[in-house]
Amino acid sequence: MPYFPEDFIFGVATASYQIEGAWNEDGKGESIWDRFAHTPGNIQDGTTGDVACDHYHRFEEDVALLKELGVDAYRFSISWPRIFPEGRGRVNEKGLDFYRSLIGKLQEAGIKPVVTLYHWDLPQKLQDKGGWENQETVEAFAEYARFLFQSFAKEVFLWITHNEPWVVSFVGHYEGRHAPGKRDFKSALQVSRNLLLSHGLAVQAFREEKTLGSIGITLNLTPVHPFSDSEEDILAAKRCDGYFNRWFLDPLFKGEFPEDMLLWYEKKGFALPQLSEEEKSLIAQPIDFLGINYYFRRVVGKGEGAIFEVEFFNPPQSEYTDMGWEIYPEGLYEIVKRVSEEYQPEDIYITENGIALPDQPDSKGRINDQRRIDYLRSHLLALHRAVDEGCPVSGYFVWSLMDNFEWGFGLSKRFGLVYVDYTTLQRIKKASFYWYQKVVKSKRVD
Numbered sequence: 001m002p003y004f005p006e007d008f009i010f011g012v013a014t015a016s017y018q019i020e021g022a023w024n025e026d027g028k029g030e031s032i033w034d035r036f037a038h039t040p041g042n043i044q045d046g047t048t049g050d051v052a053c054d055h056y057h058r059f060e061e062d063v064a065l066l067k068e069l070g071v072d073a074y075r076f077s078i079s080w081p082r083i084f085p086e087g088r089g090r091v092n093e094k095g096l097d098f099y100r101s102l103i104g105k106l107q108e109a110g111i112k113p114v115v116t117l118y119h120w121d122l123p124q125k126l127q128d129k130g131g132w133e134n135q136e137t138v139e140a141f142a143e144y145a146r147f148l149f150q151s152f153a154k155e156v157f158l159w160i161t162h163n164e165p166w167v168v169s170f171v172g173h174y175e176g177r178h179a180p181g182k183r184d185f186k187s188a189l190q191v192s193r194n195l196l197l198s199h200g201l202a203v204q205a206f207r208e209e210k211t212l213g214s215i216g217i218t219l220n221l222t223p224v225h226p227f228s229d230s231e232e233d234i235l236a237a238k239r240c241d242g243y244f245n246r247w248f249l250d251p252l253f254k255g256e257f258p259e260d261m262l263l264w265y266e267k268k269g270f271a272l273p274q275l276s277e278e279e280k281s282l283i284a285q286p287i288d289f290l291g292i293n294y295y296f297r298r299v300v301g302k303g304e305g306a307i308f309e310v311e312f313f314n315p316p317q318s319e320y321t322d323m324g325w326e327i328y329p330e331g332l333y334e335i336v337k338r339v340s341e342e343y344q345p346e347d348i349y350i351t352e353n354g355i356a357l358p359d360q361p362d363s364k365g366r367i368n369d370q371r372r373i374d375y376l377r378s379h380l381l382a383l384h385r386a387v388d389e390g391c392p393v394s395g396y397f398v399w400s401l402m403d404n405f406e407w408g409f410g411l412s413k414r415f416g417l418v419y420v421d422y423t424t425l426q427r428i429k430k431a432s433f434y435w436y437q438k439v440v441k442s443k444r445v446d
C-alpha cells in the first residue's frame with residue numbers, strides 16, 4: 001500500500017477567471033478573458049466567466065470545503081486586473097482586500113496558500129498596447145509581482161510566476177483558441193520570450209524583497225511518443241518534444257532555447273526570439289521548485305502539418321476523457337523521471353492533474369464519479385513510483401477543487417471534486433471528494 005512521505009503536500013488547484021465571477025465588480029478592470037468570452041463565437045457553449053462559480057462572493061463557503069477536504073495547501077491565482085485595473089499604476093484596494101480576506105481564511109483553516117501570479121487573465125488595457133508582445137507588459141508584470149511580494153511578504157507558501165507559458169504563447173497567439181485569439185507564430189515566439197523575461201524579473205524581485213516562501217514556475221509537460229520506430233516518426237516526436245516541452249525547460253534550466261528548434265524555425269522562415277547573455281542569465285536564475293501540470297501524453301508521427309510536419313494519433317486501445325485526452329498515468333512517472341534526470345530541479349510540485357467527466361447528480365442528488373477516483377488513483381500510484389525512485393517531488397494538486405469555467409469550452413467541462421450547479425451555484429461534494437479526503441488524511445493511496 002503506497003504511502004507518501006509524512007510531509008508530502010496534498011492540495012487542490014483553481015484559477016481566478018475560472019471560479020471568481022464578479023468580472024466588473026469592486027473596481028476590477030477588464031481582462032483579456034472577459035473580452036474574449038464576451039466576443040461571440042469564442043466559447044463553445046456561449047457562456048462566460050462573468051459569474052462562473054461566484055467564488056468572489058462565496059469564498060468563505062469554499063474555504064470551509066477546503067477545510068473539510070483536509071488539504072495541506074490550496075493553489076489559486078490572483079487576478080491582475082483586480083489589483084491593477086489598468087495593468088499598472090492605480091491600485092484597486094477592494095481587489096487587494098479580497099485576497100487578504102481569502103488568505104486570512106486559509107490561514108485560519110490551517111491551509112497553506114499557493115499563489116499563481118498569472119493564470120492567463122491579462123489586464124485588457126495592456127493588451128490594447130500589444131500585450132505580451134510588448135516590453136511594457138514585461139515591466140508591468142515585474143511591478144505587479146513585486147507589489148504582491150510586498151503585500152503578502154510572509155503569508156504565502158509557494159509563489160508561481162506563470163501558469164503554462166506554452167499555452168499563453170501558442171494556444172493564445174498561434175492556435176488562437178485562447179485569449180487574445182491571435183494566429184501568428186512569430187507573435188507566439190516573441191510572447192514566449194517575453195513571458196520568460198517577466199518570470200526572471202519576478203524571481204529577481206522576490207529575492208530582493210526577501211519574501212518568505214518559495215518561488216517557481218508551472219509548465220504543462222507531456223511525454224511525446226513516436227507512433228512507430230521509423231526514423232521519420234522518431235524525428236517528428238523529437239520536434240514535438242522541443243515544441244511542447246524543451247522550448248521552456250531549456251531556457252529556464254540551461255539558459256538557452258533548444259538549438260534544434262531554433263534551426264527548425266529559422267528553416268521555416270520565422271524571425272527568432274533574441275536573448276542577450278544577461279537576459280539568458282536572468283531567465284535561468286535558480287528557482288526553488290518546478291511546477292508540472294500533467295494530464296496526458298502525445299503520440300505523433302511524420303505528417304504534413306504546416307510548421308512541424310507531424311500527425312497526432314489516438315491509440316485505439318486507450319481510454320479518453322471528456323476533453324478527448326488519452327488517460328495515460330505512466331506519463332506522469334515518465335515526465336517526472338525525465339525532468340529530474342535531465343534538468344535537476346531543486347524541487348517539483350505536480351501543480352495540476354485531473355480529469356473532465358460528464359458528471360451529473362443521480363436521483364438522490366449524488367455524483368458517483370468513480371472514473372475520476374480511478375484516474376487520480378492511477379496517477380498517484382505512478383507519481384509514487386517516481387518519488388520512491390528518489391525524484392524530488394514534494395506535493396500534488398488535483399485540478400480542480402470545483403467544476404469551473406473551462407476556457408474555450410465554457411462551463412460544459414467538469415473537473416471538480418465538487419460539483420457546481422450553475423443555476424443555483426450550489427456546491428455538491430462528489431464521491432471523489434470523499435476518496436481524496438481519505439488520501440490526504442492517510443497520505444496513502446489504496
Ligand SMILES: OC[C@@H]1[C@@H](O)[C@H](O)[C@@H](O)c2nc(CNc3ccccc3)cn21
Pocket residue numbers: 015018163164167171220293295352399406415
Ligand atoms: O483543462 C484543464 C486545466 C485548465 O482548467 C487549467 O486552467 C490549465 O492550467 C490547464 N492546463 C492543462 C493542460 N494543458 C493544456 C493543453 C492544451 C490546451 C490547454 C491546456 C489543463 N488545464
